[in-house]
Amino acid sequence: MGAHLDVLDPATDEVIGSVPDLGPADALDAADAAARVQPAWAAAAPRERSAVLVRAFELMTARAEEVAQLISLENGKALHDARAEVTYAAEFLRWYAEEGVRVPGRLGRAPGGGNRILVSHRPIGVAALVTPWNFPAAMVTRKVGPALAAGCTAVLKPAEQTPLTALLLADLLREAGLPDGALGVVTTSRAAPVVDALLAHPAVRMLSFTGSTEVGKLLLRRSADRVLRTAMELGGNAPFLVLEGSDVDAALDGAMVAKMRGGGQACTAANRFYVHRSLADAFSTGLAERMGAVVVGRGSDPATGCGPLVDTAAVDKAARLVDDARARGARLLLGGQRPDGPGCFYPPTVLTDVPDGAAVLAEEVFAPVAPVVVVDDDEQAVALANDTEHGLVAYVYAGELGRALRVAERLEAGMVAVNRGLVSDPAAPFGGTKESGLGREGSAEGLLEYLETTYTAVDW
Structure with a gap:
């Protein structure tokens, strides 16, 4: 049996479960799997991707109390706060099920009259998602929802303290019809080498991170080596x-x-x-x-x-x-x-x-x-x-x-x-200025983070 990571109840310091303590090689395997399935997922009709997210929303809502109890157990937050988080988190799945079928585009005539300008959006590819412990459900769905709706696949690295909620949400998405490999979850106590491995993988084209400003700055520097798209939700005051x-x-x-x-x-x-x-x-x-x-x-x-x-x-x-x-x-x-x-x-x-x-x-x-x-x-x-x-x-x-x-x-x-x-x-753009981050999550802006803009010059 491989190494395992114990999950503690912060109210008692007692072990409440354990998860695999994975490493860089496992992260690369998850990225490989996400890369294999990404073209088919991107080619699926937006309504097909939307249906998976709707079903996941329904499953999460039906099992809301189970999810809330798990959040409260591994995170420690009061049960009324955990229940509110589940409602908030599930709404990102429904919101992006709706937004995913409304990806914008435009067609216009060039000012010089010589051609038409066609602007469309395509999935950026495989996204690396890094989430914190303080909202173990909502921070997952706020990233996974738009990524999947846009046609991306993803590898998620949840916080070491709260991996159980992330694994449960991944199970719900698979039950809802998400293809195997489309969302990999890498639970680990070795965050830095795991994330470094993901950022070096050739199929990974984006990093979405929620956490401290100090760590965010380090990840921005590492992302610069491959000019990755980055979305950063960092510290506040x-x-x-x-x-x-x-x-x-x-x-x-x-x-x-x-x-x-x-x-x-x-x-x-x-x-x-x-x-x-x-x-x-x-x-x-x-x-x-x-x-x-x-x-x-x-x-x-x-x-x-x-x-x-x-x-x-x-x-x-x-x-x-x-x-x-x-x-x-x-x-x-x-x-x-x-x-x-x-x-x-x-x-x-x-x-x-x-x-x-x-x-x-x-x-x-x-x-x-x-x-x-x-x-x-x-x-x-x-x-x-x-x-x-x-x-x-x-x-x-x-x-x-x-x-x-x-x-x-x-x-x-x-x-x-x-x-x-x-x-x-979920319907509002979430994000900060100055050293509180880059980009926005939620709203229509959150979907665009996972899309590349493509311009085609057309002469007819």
Whole structure:
């Protein structure tokens, strides 16, 4: 028997299963298989590919509770968050089943009149897909859905911590009629050599990666050797602005969604709260009350509102950021003390009077930690919000919509949520500016990432 990779429940550190610990040779075999089947899959009628995705959506929906329980078990997130993820993840399959039959093209006369210009799109080929642990279902379907709809085949490398969900989704796609080899799943503890092997394979023409900015930069350099198409969804440091005149209760509703979904372990999580001075006390107190009422426990327990972090390294990071802020003068309103006992838990934490220079304002937290900074006007809020190398998402609350939209236009982010704490939608283009990534996922733009544009000059 070959090497195996144990999968742990982060709430207990107990082994819940194991998967093959594959290596570069296995990744090349998967790419070979994807290359063999890709021409036939690309030649299939768009409606045939669409039917497979529709059937996969139906199977995933029918088995939603099974998928959610698995996510909660290997990822640790609260069951209500896992169920919401399954609904979100399945929708990418349905969305791209619909988008795949509407690939755009155009025909026009050249300005000089000598010929016609025919523009069409064709599948790019085999795609290498690398997904993170924090949304083990949604990050898979958000990449696999458009790749398959476009006529590409793919090799998926899921996160080491959460491979079981990826394998289950691959099984559902095969049951839905996806040809053998069209989607290979390489589970591994050796991510770097496996991904390097995929990027060197001659049939692989694209890399889609979701993960940290640091790793994304390394992969961009490696992709440059073969001039691969790259789509990068990288780190975030989302500001949450509460402007003068805002409805504090509404802002708190949004803050709880933006901060606490998945225990704060999301690239879209609100990282920094910039609150107008007139509202700061009410907002900070209200946020501490609401976060303090959240039940912390094992994700699979229906009473749990906040599960464990993914591993001990994540707990160590949260503790370091909170300790640094307190050492610099921040005031602790809630939490801030890692609990004793098994599991990778860190409590919901609220910090106020967080000073400039605190690491918690500069780094992506990925934990249920909310630092609150007081601002005196919109200008200061915008300047502080933009003071980061990241630009994935921002949140704006204001009492007057026009004011909120004027501020939103000045924020350096690929996505802005106005008067709401949730931005993600399969029908919307997901992606960031600056060092938060390249390209877009979701919407029609997500399909185009997997297509090459072809121009044909026609003379009739």
